[in-house]
Amino acid sequence: MKKNIYLRTFGWLMGIWLVFMIGFSVYVLSVEKNKIEEEFMARSRTIGVGVERTINDYQDSEDKKTAIREELSRTLNSYTDYQGYEAAVYTKEGGLISSTNEYWTCQYTSHREGNTHYIGYAVLDPKKWFSAEEIGEMEEYLYSVYPVKAGDPWYYWLHIEGFWLDGAEVIPNMIRVSKVLANDFNEQEEAISGSGERLEEPIYHSDYVDAGELPYYEQGAIQGNSVFYPDGKVRLRSDERQLALREALLDKHVFEEAIEAFHVLYAPENAANLGFSQPPALEVREGFIYRFITPYLYKGTAKLREDGITTGDYWVLTANEFNILTGALPILIPVWVSCFLIFSFTAGILSTQTWKTFRSREEMEQQRRNMTNAIAHDLKTPLAVISGYAENLAENVHTEKREHYAAGIQENVRRCDRMVKDMLELSRMESGGVILALEEVSLREITEEMLSRYEDVFTAKAITLTVDGTAEVRVDRQLMERVLDNLISNAAAHTVVGGTVQVSITEERWSVTNTGFPIPAEELDLIWQAYYKLDQSRTGSGSGLGLSIVRSIMELHGFQYGAENTEAGVCFWFEW
Incomplete structure (x- = not known):
């Protein structure tokens, strides 16, 4: 497909270039011929x-x-x-x-x-x-x-x-x-x-x-x-x-x-149309x-006959x-070459952009299919649970578990609600519907606040937690809290029992590193896509949109971000 796109684009532009250059060449040759006629x-x-x-x-x-x-x-x-x-x-x-x-x-x-x-x-x-x-x-x-x-x-x-x-x-x-x-x-x-x-x-x-x-x-x-x-x-x-x-x-x-041609050319009825041009x-x-x-005609004995013909x-x-190419080539060669280079360069850019657009649409379509499948899969379980609990309540089965059924229904409804809100939020950010409310905030302060939310998880898994450094940065506080919450919760979920989570803050960079299974190198750029799933050992119970939301917020702020495997473990980072 890429080859076809390049060939079609180059073919069309080279065709336009050829038509344009033929027309230009005909014009230049015509001008050169007229100039030679005048000189002659x-x-x-x-x-x-x-x-x-x-x-x-x-x-x-x-x-x-x-x-x-x-x-x-x-x-x-x-x-x-x-x-x-x-x-x-x-x-x-x-x-x-x-x-x-x-x-x-x-x-x-x-x-x-x-x-x-x-x-x-x-x-x-x-x-x-x-x-x-x-x-x-x-x-x-x-x-x-x-x-x-x-x-x-x-x-x-x-x-x-x-x-x-x-x-x-x-x-x-x-x-x-x-x-x-x-x-x-x-x-x-x-x-x-x-x-x-x-x-x-x-x-x-x-x-x-x-x-x-x-x-x-x-x-x-x-x-x-x-x-x-x-x-x-x-x-x-x-x-x-x-x-x-x-x-x-x-x-x-x-x-x-x-x-004879001279007499016809300069006949009274034709001479008036010649003007200054004498071919x-x-x-x-x-x-x-x-x-x-x-x-x-020798003027010394020139005379006009009765029939209007001048003789002497x-x-x-x-x-x-004359070879009209001799005078035209110094003009035509630079123009042909420069226009060829310009059209080739333009064709290359258009071909590349067309291919990127095509690939982007393919990727978007693939993401849409993946998202549809993921949403269907993720909603299937809570909806099934809600449906089962609702049927039990309707049929008064195990009435002693009525409160358990109601609590289960509420929990799964909240889970569905959270997924829908995440989808709406991601859609709103990707469509440019978010206006940033920028202010100076302390990353250390927000980090410690987010870490406190997962204190029970760290304690339960015997995770060693360290936080180094501090920095002031101009961001939208609410969105930055969402970023740090997603990255820290992701680190807590994927750290092995007895592992470590290390947060490092410098003047230009924030990063969180956790011990655990490394991410395959070929998937480091794919994890930021919505609903992209790694192997089941790294899949949590979230909506599957956390890293996609992080990506969108980073791009809104114009920050660099990424993930990498280090000797200390998997590191997620962003820079401003």
Whole structure:
């Protein structure tokens, strides 16, 4: 039964916990998704504005489209180097102008004026000129780890020794590697200075044959093409995640779908309902991973058609994907764990209390049955005697014993009356119907008064009686007299002939010890129950409620009480 109670309670509370946590998690994930959408749209607008600025700068060029394409080829990666964004620039007809890519950025001196060097930037597509193995080796140099101590490699520098420039694209002749060693560190243990040395190997050749048609430059330096995250992680443009995003962005059908969704979303009849919320045009979900794609319309040539659709010469498509668990887990994990602990603790308390209540009810029911049986048994004898005497009186049998019959009837009536009064008194105390009239009393005085009542018993059984100590205590005198009367009468009844009864009083404890048969250890806590019977050798002629009444009075006063077997005999005690 105990196991079932615990399982049911834990089952119900864990079910409530699970429902609550699922609801809370859905809410947190929804909030996280909305926050990510807002961040995505804000970043998409930033990228769109950057592209728009580039287009505006080259509107007056002779070959405007080529100039814009070349400049975007140089700069689009830098617009999207935060948190894995990919972007593509399309014409209004869907022609691709430029997109983020895996190209490396090359820095070189474009020209000089006196002692002033003017820096130019171009891009290098390594797949055109080098094998996958060579690209892998060069990427290891480009993205090498930071040093941990002086003398470790700080970074590797890739030099282009001779290259041709085809528009914005570099055609390399040869690439060599220099190693820079860390020398000095700041307080954050970051390298701040170093010394370099050119490696003899490896050397990478492109095998390009110059036709004499392109401008040639002697020196250039390569910068890696990577994406940075707020937590410090770096992701390469060539990894699977970025490639998948870029492929989706370069799909013509995705472009058309995004533009159509944009027109529907920002149609006059819908735009008024958006308010400050501007969701992405396209959303694809796989589990907790959301991929967003949204277009940005170039404002320089934007115009509203007669059908209410806004068009322009250029569209900037931006894409990224997010795992909403990444931002939600720092909130969800502590809440899930703390709520689990709270619910488990609560389930444990409820289970324990439920079990205690169940056991208490069982014990009360058992006590009720025992009490009923005891009352029936205890009343049976005096009632039988009363009935027999009454019949004899009615039939005038042994008329010479009439006074004896009457006395017997009266004695048994008093016995029944005493039992009923004890039951009523115990019931009244256990139900809280007793108001204590507290006063300072002398336990020594009450003890001696109670002992005098049983002087004949002590004399008849040749019992040696001793009383030690004295104490003043604040109690209800009438109830305390009842306690001492019950304990002393109990000691007198169960002391063997020629035994001893010793009463000891200290500042905090009253006890009475009598020689006699010890109480079995397993029954020391049970004797305080109403009508609980030990073996017949310890059963007196009382109501069977004496110790139960003592227990109730002690609990009313807030006193500690108990019984124990000692070397001197059985000891009943209470403390205040």
